[in-house]
Amino acid sequence: MEMSGLTALVTGATAGIGRAVAVRLAGEGAEVVVHGRDAERGAAVVGETEEAGRRGRFAGADLTDSADVLRLAQEAGDVDVLINNAGVYRFLPTSQMTDELFALHMDLNTRAPYLLVRALAPGMAERGGGTIVNVSTMAATVPTKGAGMYAASKAALEQLTRVWAAEYAEEGIRVNAVAPGPTRTPGTGDMDAAVLEAIAATTALRRVAEPEEVAEAVVFLASPRASYITGVVLEVAGGRPAIG
Numbered sequence: 043m044e045m046s047g048l049t050a051l052v053t054g055a056t057a058g059i060g061r062a063v064a065v066r067l068a069g070e071g072a073e074v075v076v077h078g079r080d081a082e083r084g085a086a087v088v089g090e091t092e093e094a095g096r097r098g099r100f101a102g103a104d105l106t107d108s109a110d111v112l113r114l115a116q117e118a119g120d121v122d123v124l125i126n127n128a129g130v131y132r133f134l135p136t137s138q139m140t141d142e143l144f145a146l147h148m149d150l151n152t153r154a155p156y157l158l159v160r161a162l163a164p165g166m167a168e169r170g171g172g173t174i175v176n177v178s179t180m181a182a183t184v185p186t187k188g189a190g191m192y193a194a195s196k197a198a199l200e201q202l203t204r205v206w207a208a209e210y211a212e213e214g215i216r217v218n219a220v221a222p223g224p225t226r227t228p229g230t231g232d233m234d235a236a237v238l239e240a241i242a243a244t245t246a247l248r249r250v251a252e253p254e255e256v257a258e259a260v261v262f263l264a265s266p267r268a269s270y271i272t273g274v275v276l277e278v279a280g281g282r283p284a285i286g
């Protein structure tokens with residue numbers, strides 16, 4: 043229960059990796075603000091955080107809308123742990139990428155974390171510190187056909203992670219990122235199963251991850267156990283890429 047007394051905001055916690063992180067943080071004693079858009083799935087995850095032992099509450103917001111991001115920051119209140127997890131990944135060759143999809147990747151994967159850090163870090167600093175974990179992807183560093191916009195939006199988030207680690211260190215705020223490989227979630231469930239398996243085949247472990255395996259790394263970086271770690275991007279990708 044090393045996170046008891048702390049409040050965590052987990053974006054995109056109504057499904058997949060975010061859901062697993064929310065439940066795991068509650069198990070460590072944190073009170074969790076479960077963010078998403080789907081209130082029904084949000085309520086179910088709040089129930090799971092309560093089963094894990096801590097109170098939770100749902101906060102809805104569309105993170106592609108900057109006004110809604112700022113409203114979420116207000117509604118979340120005093121946050122000690124921020125997990126920027128909500129994200130979108132649409133795999134399309136550059137020739138087929140539309141302006142709308144370009145904006146969607148940048149708004150959700152890059153701008154929303156930026157606005158949340160800008161809004162919430164001052165409060166963390168006033169209360170003596172906090173931790174931030176950004177969820178990136180292996181595609182940010184391993185060139186993956188069709189993942190251009192996704193990779194660019196997350197590569198920006200990775201560099202922001204390093205800059206924020208430097209900027210906020212004196213205020214007692216650590217900032218890290220996790221870069222998952224292929225992980226079984228509702229989002230990847232919508233993809234062609236063969237594509238996910240093909241990506242899994244490029245890992246040394248030759249399999250898709252479960253969301254709980256990624257959540258373990260996120261929660262470690264957010265916890266006091268990682269007290270001397272800031273500015274890193276931790277790969278949780280089964281040893282990707284491994285060829286042969």
Ligand SMILES: NC(=O)c1ccc[n+]([C@@H]2O[C@H](COP(=O)([O-])OP(=O)(O)OC[C@H]3O[C@@H](n4cnc5c(N)ncnc54)[C@H](OP(=O)(O)O)[C@@H]3O)[C@@H](O)[C@H]2O)c1
Pocket residue numbers: 053054055056057058059060077078079080081083103104105106127128129130131150177178179180221222223224225226227228229230
């Ligand atoms: N799964 C993988 O293989 C994989 C690999 C590497 C990195 N990642 C990264 O891990 C993170 C989570 O991925 P996942 O596969 O767990 O996702 P997922 O199953 O698709 O779930 C996405 C989550 O983000 C929320 N979300 C989507 N669009 C939103 C919007 N416009 N405003 C607010 N919330 C929104 C969804 O909320 P609602 O459904 O309630 O709207 C949901 O909670 C993402 O950043 C992704 O890039 C995933």
